[in-house]
Amino acid sequence: DVKVTQSSRYLVKRTGEKVFLECVQDMDHENMFWYRQDPGLGLRLIYFSYDVKMKEKGDIPEGYSVSREKKERFSLILESASTNQTSMYLCATSWGDRVFDEQFFGPGTRLTVL
Amino acid sequence: QKEVEQDPGPLSVPEGAIVSLNCTYSNSAFQYFMWYRQYSRKGPELLMYTYSSGNKEDGRFTAQVDKSSKYISLFIRDSQPSDSATYLCAMSSLSGNQFYFGTGTSLTVIP
Numbered sequence: 001d002v003k004v005t006q007s008s009r010y011l012v013k014r015t016g017e018k019v020f021l022e023c024v025q026d027m028d029h030e031n032m033f034w035y036r037q038d039p040g041l042g043l044r045l046i047y048f049s050y051d052v053k054m055k056e057k058g059d060i061p062e063g064y065s066v067s068r069e070k071k072e073r074f075s076l077i078l079e080s081a082s083t084n085q086t087s088m089y090l091c092a093t094s095w096g097d098r099v100f101d102e103q104f105f106g107p108g109t110r111l112t113v114l
Numbered sequence: 115q116k117e118v119e120q121d122p123g124p125l126s127v128p129e130g131a132i133v134s135l136n137c138t139y140s141n142s143a144f145q146y147f148m149w150y151r152q153y154s155r156k157g158p159e160l161l162m163y164t165y166s167s168g169n170k171e172d173g174r175f176t177a178q179v180d181k182s183s184k185y186i187s188l189f190i191r192d193s194q195p196s197d198s199a200t201y202l203c204a205m206s207s208l209s210g211n212q213f214y215f216g217t218g219t220s221l222t223v224i225p
Contacts, residue, residue: 090158
């Protein structure tokens with residue numbers, strides 16, 4: 001079974017803090033994704049990566065950056081957290097050329113920015 | 115108009131009922147269709163994956179695609195309390211470079 005783990009289940013940060021969310025997968029998948037999930041808005045793609053050191057902007061990249069130094073690890077960085085970044089953050093992975101199909105998700109990190 | 119429309123519910127049914135969950139879409143380029151199930155405080159998990167039109171069955175679950183109407187459905191037979199979750203549809207184009215999730219339908223199966 002694919003296992004996707006996220007560094008924290010719950011996180012509380014203050015406005016202006018730099019926030020790191022980490023995702024690790026153990027199945028050698030090429031593709032990794034970061035989403036945020038908000039009531040009524042569903043899943044929105046922030047960034048994705050199809051290879052080490054490669055990254056592509058998703059639908060809502062503003063205020064976020066990512067890092068993928070190793071194949072199994074994909075980090076989401078909030079450079080200066082704001083209250084409108086309070087959300088559930090979900091990491092996902094997939095393999096193969098159909099990058100977005102058949103994604104495997106982590107358990108999520110509920111981030112609250114005060 | 116949104117690319118993918120999904121009624122958010124909530125939908126509440128008695129145990130044993132047949133459940134029908136639906137999504138409509140506007141982009142005729144979509145060829146691959148997925149259903150994900152998301153339990154409370156968990157990440158989504160892929161439930162069904164189909165290509166083009168027709169039906170696909172897996173146990174109590176049937177995914178149906180009607181491309182002429184741009185309409186997909188997930189049927190759950192003999193629903194169980196353990197089916198209580200949010201169900202998200204998703205779809206992608208033949209090339210794979212267009213992909214959308216629906217916003218999800220919340221389902222509760224009452225014992």
